[in-house]
Amino acid sequence: MSEFITQVNPRLKGIKLQFCPYRGLIISSPKKLSNRKLAQLCLQHKHWIEQQRQKHNGKNTHLETTLNLLALEKSYSIQTHIDNNKLTLSDETISIMGENEAQQIDLLKKWIRKQAIQFYQQRIDFWSQKTGLFFKKLSVRSQKSRWGSCSSNGTISLNDQLLFMPSTVLDYIIVHELCHTVEANHSLKYWQCVENHYPNYQHQEQLLSQSVKLIPDWFRASLYT
Structure with a gap:
């Protein structure tokens, strides 16, 4: 078996x-x-x-010694120890203690999620005020390839993996979803809204496709279709 x-x-x-x-x-x-x-x-x-x-x-699903969060313009060194579950941050070093690598990865992913929630909230508040497009609340999730969504009640969900990409990509996804608060589908009027608020959005779409490779395999390993 x-x-x-x-x-x-x-x-x-x-x-x-x-x-x-x-x-x-x-x-x-x-x-x-x-x-x-x-x-x-x-x-x-x-x-x-x-x-x-x-x-x-063929994928390296093991933790690496460096964590690069491009959207935050920050890089951390990773140290792991076999011990009770705990994660600590000292300067630019993240120390992760867990009984095995799976637990260590879970701890690190939870920490990354917290960073994403804090940073995404700042960015979406900025763009909401700048565009005059308003949302009800923000949700941060892990999904394999859906980078963002906007519900009918104005809840915007963003993928925590965007933290591994340039901040301009995150900003574009935020504007993309904010425009859905006034235009539900991808009509011509919708894309005019996106272009008005983020003129170089087409370049950001290309950059998004290119940046998927920046997401570590160990982070994506537990995401399913």
Whole structure:
């Protein structure tokens, strides 16, 4: 039987299989599954599991010694220790203590999320005042390729991975979503709104595509389609 981690989540409507390079196969279900059922699932999805393993074999999903947050124009050195879960920052050095690398990565991702929330709030407040386009609240999430969204009630969600990209890309995504508060679709009127407030937006779209490679594999490893 393949190695795997089981998780029970009563909110799930069915069984969910995920593959995380630094944790392996994760099987989530509304209630605890029997060993027989788990074995059947592994057998049933063995080709998909093998594909996922091969897909991530060539990627460096281990923590690196340097963390570059381009949007903040900051670079940190990373030190890891096997100990109880804790993250500390001293000058430009981040010390991460965890029982294993997976826990250390989780701690670092939570810290990065906090930096993103603080910085994104500053930028979206700036652009909201500058453009006169207003939103209800800001949400920061981790998603594989959706960089931002705007709900019908004016809640704007931004991807924390934008912190690894130039700040101009983040600003463009913010303006992009703020324009959705007045134009829900991508009509000609919508793009006129974007261009009025961010004239070089097309260059930023190109830069966004080029900047995806700046996001570390270890950060993206737990994101699923």
